[in-house]
Amino acid sequence: MNPINIVIVDDHLLFSQALNGLVSNFEEFNVLAVLNNGKELVDYISKEKILPEIVLMDIQMPIMNGVEATNWLKGNKPEIKVLALSMECEESTILAMLRAGAKGYLLKDIHPNILHHALNQVNLNGFYYTDNITNTLLNSIHKPEKKKNITLKERELEFLILTVSEKTYKEIAEVMCLSPKTIENYRESLFEKLEVKSRIGLVIYAIKEKIVIL
Incomplete structure (x- = not known):
């Protein structure tokens, strides 16, 4: 069985080299390259013949950040899956990466x-989403019998x-011509219906159920 090819994109040299060593020790995976930012990733993807199946993507990087690079992949190489790996735990950052097309989001202290x-x-x-990121994951794909009971x-x-979308709840109310209370x-x-506790959970449900295609 051929190993799964990985590219690491992170501008912190010590961390990226340590991550390279860690992932290289996973027998199912092979690290093709360690890059410093999204621009280097675009250049790499554009010229190399052997492409990764998965990109481990940092977010805060110079020249081209993780959100921009993930958006580029979605438009040019959508078959490559992005797994975000960051110190950022702000909801807005996580949502930005999910909207850009990331298939998962991990914190660097995992x-x-x-x-x-x-x-x-x-x-x-x-895809893969941890409970601490989704704040109680929605219905698992391993529980289809539960999903059938959900009617929206x-x-x-x-x-x-x-x-x-990037709209606030207030802006959503305006678009739907409803009051903020509604x-x-x-x-x-x-x-309650989807068993989530945050907007991130709602977004992940919409993505996993293909209600919204990113």
Whole structure:
């Protein structure tokens, strides 16, 4: 069985070299390159014949950051999966990476076993999200019987789709011609139905269920 090819993109030299050594020790994976920023990734993808299946992507980088590089991959090489690996835990940053097309989001302080598991899950299932990022993950793909019981009303679905955008809840209320209080009720209803506790959970549900295609 051929190893799964990985490219690491991170501008912190010590961390990227340590990550290279760690991933190289995972028998299923092979590190093709360690790059410093998104521009180097674009150049690498544009000229190399052997491309990675997965890119481990930092976010805050000079010249071309992780969000920009992930957006570029989505438009030019959508078959390459991006797994974000960052110190950033702000909801806005996580949402930006998900909207850009990242298939998972990890914090840099995770245990190596979680990284190993995440790489395998992204390779096999196409995505991986940890509980601490999603703040109670929505229905797992391993529980289809539970998903069948979820019925979304037309306006709930409209609201869910808008949560994936960059609009604030106030702006969503304006688009839907509803009061902020009604929007709050839709949000709380979906939190309960989908068993999530944050906007990130709503966005991930919409992405995983292909309600929104990024």
